[in-house]
Amino acid sequence: MPQEVRHYLAHTEQGQSIRSLAREAGCHASTILRQVRRYETRRDDFLVDRALTRLGAAQSTDLAAFCDVEDEDTMTLSVEINEVVMPDEAEIRTEAPRVLRRLNEPGACLAIAEDMEKAVIVREDASGQTLRTAVIERPLAEALALKDWVALHSDGRIKRYRITTAGRHALKRFLAEGEAARAGLTDETNPFSAQHGEHGMRMDRDARGKRRRVRYNATEGPLLSLARRRDKSGEPFLAPELVAAGERLREDFELAQLGPRVAQNWDRFLTASGKPDFATSGGAAGGSEAARKRVANALSDLGPGLGDVVLRCCCFLEGIEATEQRMGWSARSGKIVLRIALVRLKKHYSEASGNWSPLIG
Template sequence: MGKHELCAVAAGMPDWLPTAVRHYVQHTEAGLTIRQLARVAGCHASTVMRQIRRMEARRDDPLVDAALRRLSRREGAALPERLDPEALRVLRRLSEPGAVLAVADGMQKAVVVRETGAGTQVRTAVLDAAMAQAMALKDWIACRKTGRVAQYAITGAGRAALARQAAPPVGMAEAAAPFEDAPARPRTPRYGPAEAPIQALARRRDGQGRPFLSDALVAAGERLREDFELAQLDGRQGQDWSRFLTGGVAGGWPGDGAVSGPGAARARLAAALADLGPGLGDVALRCCCYLEGLETAEKRMGWSARSGKIVLRIALQRLRRHYDETLGPGGPLIG
């Protein structure tokens, strides 16, 4: 069998599919021999054999097994054609301390939850089960606990994929940069790359030993950030969120009557920021959505030092009240 016949066998498979997965499906479902696959791939037959054996062993993973069933027997909806930006959004959430992806057998959705300092859990992302299966095939997530509800954590490959997306491109423009005007060494950020300011504040204690931010306030900030991220998934370019900063939080997105998906998330975000008003909406957008540090936010807003955390707590309190009044306590599933 030549390359043309092999391409016909691989028709319908997403472009992002790893080579090992392609070889496994072509061998087990299409009946291609290991030597045929190795000849077309230009590698030794033992390499293809190891790939197939490894994929067979990975079928103990519920998400991997379900994804291979979709590919081989076309069961249920097809795997997504592309992984970004949805998968990268989920990887950012999974890179947060204490975050896991939970998925139940037979459910069409998976959720990302994160443990708080008080031992409770807050939901930070919702995604389709097909997307979770694709991430497992890419080896970006791995099963840490099996059972009625399986739990997955981000892997080293997943963190590497997230780092590649966040890394600036290296090209000739960077190589031609002058050396004499090198910028000063940046200060060490107050928050890690995977930690939002509200997560750091939630670990702090007030004068009476209570958490500076309650779990309910953290959940309100996470809901705002989730809507902010979901609103980016509709492919619109150049969305100007700065119009919601000080002096521009009034008004929403005219003509956007969507009831689900990115359009609904954009409407929820606009309504929440409009309810917060100038100042409070500004600090909520900067710290919860842009993950801007409190020191930076204080300087840009012209506030005194260490006042930002107080204003942010007031904004989260009003944000929680907004969600309780519009969506009810806890609110519906996002996504």
């Protein structure tokens, strides 16, 4: 259950004050007040209202919603659970990927009505016919709405819900965790980084030469991709300080292009040594003058070859294979040259301004 929901139920069902909840959470009272108002507004949503009602009844009894049943033999009253409160975390992690994957299909929606015991996921095919692709329990549908993974799309006797951006991000995390578990990399992965990437599949060869499908992040730069690799000794291929040096160069590169007109002639660095032409046709330069000087000094210190690879991989975010083809290098040699260039770049920054980059202001 999200922490905001706990605060809302503690205030509305248990009667805790806004200030006491703020003291327990270590935040300002206005933050708790906004959370309470947000979920009070969300009660207009059918599934969210049913979920909050179900959780509120459970909290008021410290159990689920239950009823008293008379035992015929002992003539005493016993407590019996009347219905399931909400699915636990293990059930959500098991069922949510299947449901979100179906909802992520084109034209798919989750349909439910007040008199329906279960929710269905339907979508229209190319011929216009409605296909039922999944059936889920109502508590699970309520949990998805409470987590903001689905949102109300059309209201009426039949309510229709569609997957949200947060739901797609959650699906990406579940897929990343599942693939990491199959590959035996559960302890070294960060599934939350997968939700911000656009992943694709490609064919690659493993160490034994067999072709296999590889899932990759199409929006991740080559520097971070190489930083996750390991060498023969098990150490990271790129040390954190080398990655920091490459990111520092990219930061200066981006700051140098903040002006409205940018006419830096970076092609001169790719063909011959020398300083780039930062002047525009009007004689004015865009971006930060200090950042342009830092980039020019760093690339001049690296020289041709090393300067080319860091400029393409760190600043232009060009892939290693594309850089090898452009530079005419042999396969699998670009990452070695990049590591050598980053070592030289780190030494340049240490000699120029120490371990800390200058303040942006």
